[in-house]
Amino acid sequence: MTVQTLTETLLQAQEREARPGGAPRRRARRSWSDVAFGVWGVLVMLFLFLPIIVIVIYSFNTGRLLVSWDGFGFDAFGTILAKPAIQSAVRVSLITALIAAVIATVLGTLAGIAMARHPGKWVWWFLGLLLLVSVTPEIVDAVALLPWMVFLGQDLGISVFNDGIVRLSVGSSLFATAVVSYIVRARLVGQDAHLEEASADLYAKPFTTFRRVTLALAMPAVLAGFLLAFTLSLDNTIVAAFVQVSGTTPWPVYVLSAVRSGLRPEIAAVSTIMLLLTLVALALVALVLKRAGDSATQIARTMTGG
Incomplete structure (x- = not known):
């Protein structure tokens, strides 16, 4: 017996000992259904x-x-960099998305905490209303928002609603608020409420308990909701097309008007930058939740509001 043959025999024996039953492991053969689903x-x-x-x-x-x-x-x-119209459209979209994300985060966080910490029949009714906001076609929201904004701005004389940035921010925050509410509620439902009770037993004021305990527990979901609301508000095309005013044209509306004269490479360039911005925001969402100790399943559950 040569040295090479002896070495191979010893290696095979070690593999058999490391496996249950000492039997050599056979590679499982993939069925045709597994292959078909993989290709699909x-x-x-x-x-x-x-x-x-x-x-x-x-x-x-x-x-x-x-x-x-x-x-x-x-x-x-x-x-x-050479076209001020493109720069203005991108700047309006970014400012609008940021303001809409702040509005959605504040309202959605309060709604999510209320649903998680004060359960009852009203929660299911409220979730139904949020679901209605989520599934309502954007064209319906746009048609409803336009006369409402005109009524507030012109008939009631509230001049702030005549501003294009305000109109776009309010319109973009509707759907985003529902998303943040889902995420915050999903985060707090799995958290123990005894921490808030212990804080109250230690004579902490309600606002102190909310700030140092409840909000601290929900903070990963709040940050995730803010970033998702920001990305969702960047492409609210239909609502933006209805509620915009002259001088505050957002990027999606600019693209729609530019397509009529031919789609140019700079449109794709800005779209690529927007895509990278969205991917960075989603990566930050996953990073925030991962640093909070969530598993991959919990991250997916929180981001989808499940």
Whole structure:
């Protein structure tokens, strides 16, 4: 017996001893259904993300029109700095998304804490109203918001509702508020309420208990809700098209108007930047929840409001 043969025999013996029963492990054969579902999953992912990948690629097109590929370059990104209209539209969208996220976070956090810490029949009715806000078509919200904003701004004389930023922020915060409420409630439902009771037993004032205990427990979900509300408010196209006023055109509305004269590479360039901003926000959401000690399942549950 050669040294090589002896070495192979010893290695095989060690593998058999390390496995249950000492039997050599056989590679499980995948069934045809597993292969079919795997292929189907890849096709679904391509169907979902291939258009986004195409836009990202064409954002580096040096041609005059997006559909005409002339070469690879960064000319489209440079055009952003040369066109004040694009800069204004992006700035309006970012400011609007930030204000809408603040509004949604404040209202949604209070609603989520109330639903988690004061359960009752009213919670299911309130969840039903939030669900109604979530599933209502945006065109319905837009048609309802436009006369309401005009009534508040012109008929009642509340001049703040004549401002385009205010209109866009309020309109964008509707759906985002419901999302934040789901997330905060999902976070606190799994937390022990005895901590608040212990704080009260130690003669802490209600506001102190809320600030140092309840809000501290909900803070990862609050931050996650804020970032998600910010990303959701960036592309509220239909509502923005209805409630905007002259001089405060957001980015989605600018894109709709620009498409009529031909889709240009700078549109794809800004869209790529917006996509990266959204991905960064989602990554920060997962990072905040992970640092809070949540598992992958809990992170997914919190982000979906489950």
